[in-house]
Amino acid sequence: xxxxxxxxxxxxxxxxxxxxxxxxxxxxxxxxxxxxxxxxxxxxxxxxxxxxxxxxxxxxxxxxxxxxxxxxxxxxxxxxxxxxxxxxxxxxxxxxxxxxxxxxxxxxxxxxxxxxxxxxxxxxxxxxxxxxxxxxxxxxxxxxxxxxxxxxxxxxxxxxxxxxxxxxxxxxxxxxxxxxxxxxxxxxxxxxxxxxxxxxxxxxxxxxxxxxxxxxxxxxxxxxxxxxxxxxxxx
Amino acid sequence: xxxxxxxxxxxxxxxxxxxxxxxxxxxxxxxxxxxxxxxxxxxxxxxxxxxxxxxxxxxxxxxxxxxxxxxxxxxxxxxxxxxxxxxxxxxxxxxxxxxxxxxxxxxxxxxxxxxxxxxxxxxxxxxxxxxxxxxxxxxxxxxxxxxxxxxxxxxxxxxxxxxxxxxxxxxxxxxxxxxxxxxxxxxxxxxxxxxxxxxxxxxxxxxxxxxxxxxxxxxxxxxxxxxxxxxxxxx
DNA sequence: AAGTGGTCTAGACCACTTC
DNA sequence: AAGTGGTCTAGACCACTTT
Numbered sequence: 001x002x003x004x005x006x007x008x009x010x011x012x013x014x015x016x017x018x019x020x021x022x023x024x025x026x027x028x029x030x031x032x033x034x035x036x037x038x039x040x041x042x043x044x045x046x047x048x049x050x051x052x053x054x055x056x057x058x059x060x061x062x063x064x065x066x067x068x069x070x071x072x073x074x075x076x077x078x079x080x081x082x083x084x085x086x087x088x089x090x091x092x093x094x095x096x097x098x099x100x101x102x103x104x105x106x107x108x109x110x111x112x113x114x115x116x117x118x119x120x121x122x123x124x125x126x127x128x129x130x131x132x133x134x135x136x137x138x139x140x141x142x143x144x145x146x147x148x149x150x151x152x153x154x155x156x157x158x159x160x161x162x163x164x165x166x167x168x169x170x171x172x173x174x175x176x177x178x179x180x181x182x183x184x185x186x187x188x189x190x191x192x193x194x195x196x197x198x199x200x201x202x203x204x205x206x207x208x209x210x211x212x213x214x215x216x217x218x219x220x221x222x223x224x225x226x227x228x229x230x231x232x233x234x235x
Numbered sequence: 236x237x238x239x240x241x242x243x244x245x246x247x248x249x250x251x252x253x254x255x256x257x258x259x260x261x262x263x264x265x266x267x268x269x270x271x272x273x274x275x276x277x278x279x280x281x282x283x284x285x286x287x288x289x290x291x292x293x294x295x296x297x298x299x300x301x302x303x304x305x306x307x308x309x310x311x312x313x314x315x316x317x318x319x320x321x322x323x324x325x326x327x328x329x330x331x332x333x334x335x336x337x338x339x340x341x342x343x344x345x346x347x348x349x350x351x352x353x354x355x356x357x358x359x360x361x362x363x364x365x366x367x368x369x370x371x372x373x374x375x376x377x378x379x380x381x382x383x384x385x386x387x388x389x390x391x392x393x394x395x396x397x398x399x400x401x402x403x404x405x406x407x408x409x410x411x412x413x414x415x416x417x418x419x420x421x422x423x424x425x426x427x428x429x430x431x432x433x434x435x436x437x438x439x440x441x442x443x444x445x446x447x448x449x450x451x452x453x454x455x456x457x458x459x460x461x462x463x464x465x466x467x468x469x470x
Numbered sequence: 471a472a473g474t475g476g477t478c479t480a481g482a483c484c485a486c487t488t489c
Numbered sequence: 490a491a492g493t494g495g496t497c498t499a500g501a502c503c504a505c506t507t508t
Contacts, residue, residue, distance in 0.1 A: 004496065030474060043499085062505050072316075074316035077312065082309075165253045172460075173430070195409060225406040227403055227406075241478085276481095279477080
């Protein structure tokens with residue numbers, strides 16, 4: 001037995017929908033009908049329907065009614081925080097350098113604008129599983145790298161400069177040949193491509209303010225993503 | 236100017252939060268305070284706060300108040316429908332076969348349980364970019380493959396058997412060496428690993444009822460995922 | 471005109487937290 | 490005890506869709 005009326009109703013409707021009692025794209029009873037049926041106010045029914053709507057089980061159309069929504073199965077949730085799959089991360093080096101073509105494109109900067117590079121090695125059980133590189137445009141008056149080393153996470157690196165809410169990130173997943181120094185550290189041959197995760201950090205205007213590359217060794221394993229279609233398990 | 240009061244309030248609070256007016260993990264004014272300030276009922280304020288909560292900008296704690304929530308940047312949205320990155324898909328072959336070790340594990344079936352394989356090639360501008368394989372346990376009385384060929388999508392393949400709501404899918408992204416027939420079709424060398432997407436389809440009890448593998452050629456490009464942190468653009 | 475969802479109000483009561 | 494969010498009600502009015 002649920003504690004709250006609206007949750008009781010959510011569970012009941014959910015059950016009906018999942019059992020297939022309503023065919024795909026069928027219409028549900030109206031708010032007033034449901035309110036009468038469950039003996040609650042219309043407000044409570046709306047709260048229940050809102051939850052089902054957020055969960056993606058139904059949609060509503062103004063003036064028409066509520067309809068069963070077919071799940072799509074093409075949206076996935078991926079967790080990736082730059083440390084995923086590792087239990088220890090060790091700084092390799094930090095340097096200020098001239099940007100390669102790739103970095104110039106990724107950050108949208110000219111060739112004569114220097115960048116700060118942060119290199120890190122991720123390990124799992126003392127085994128190197130990934131090599132992580134971050135690049136941000138260098139500016140005079142940047143906090144000393146010695147300080148940053150101790151904290152440095154990607155968006156956090158930037159949040160001294162940008163409000164963390166003003167930042168968006170994008171991932172790209174592909175394969176690429178590791179540079180020699182990466183192959184060395186990961187103990188992989190340099191002529192076999194590695195699973196590679198690219199991260200772009202943008203401000204809200206769309207300017208790229210940070211770029212990251214992470215080479216995953218075969219030992220890393222696979223990235224996992226779950227279908228975004230989930231039932232109301234909580235509250 | 237927004238049309239509705241609650242949206243007006245969402246925008247205002249959003250602006251305050253994004254501009255950094257409230258420090259991280261600061262407390263917002265109480266519902267009653269906000270209701271008085273905006274001159275609306277408490278119900279309306281709650282609706283606005285609910286939206287911000289769903290957007291991940293704030294959390295609420297019973298008896299305490301509403302608090303600013305720092306964005307995490309480790310959750311991403313990935314769109315993958317099995318056709319992503321291609322504009323044309325062509326059936327290669329359909330067959331009933333004995334499962335390999337990999338397939339047996341993935342589907343949780345014994346070696347003497349046959350499976351149906353669906354092979355497909357995805358093309359973009361007449362260039363093969365991916366090779367897609369799906370495996371589902373074979374059963375007597377299965378709809379004739381000739382029929383299925385025309386529709387076959389992955390979850391759709393199964394929805395004749397399971398209520399579409401009773402299905403969950405999981406993705407894994409890794410790399411693997413393509414079998415010879417895949418390398419052939421994709422015109423790739425067989426001794427260089429390819430970006431590979433694995434898909435598991437499970438029923439709600441956790442039993443695997445379908446398994447898929449998709450080999451992506453270098454021409455495919457990269458998979459893209461966006462940080463899950465988004466502002467209220469709609470409702 | 472009648473039925474549907476969408477917005478909004480005013481007020482009651484409860485549960486939790488703080489002082 | 491006072492303040493906070495959480496649940497719930499009854500009823501008004503509006504906008505959209507169907508007949």
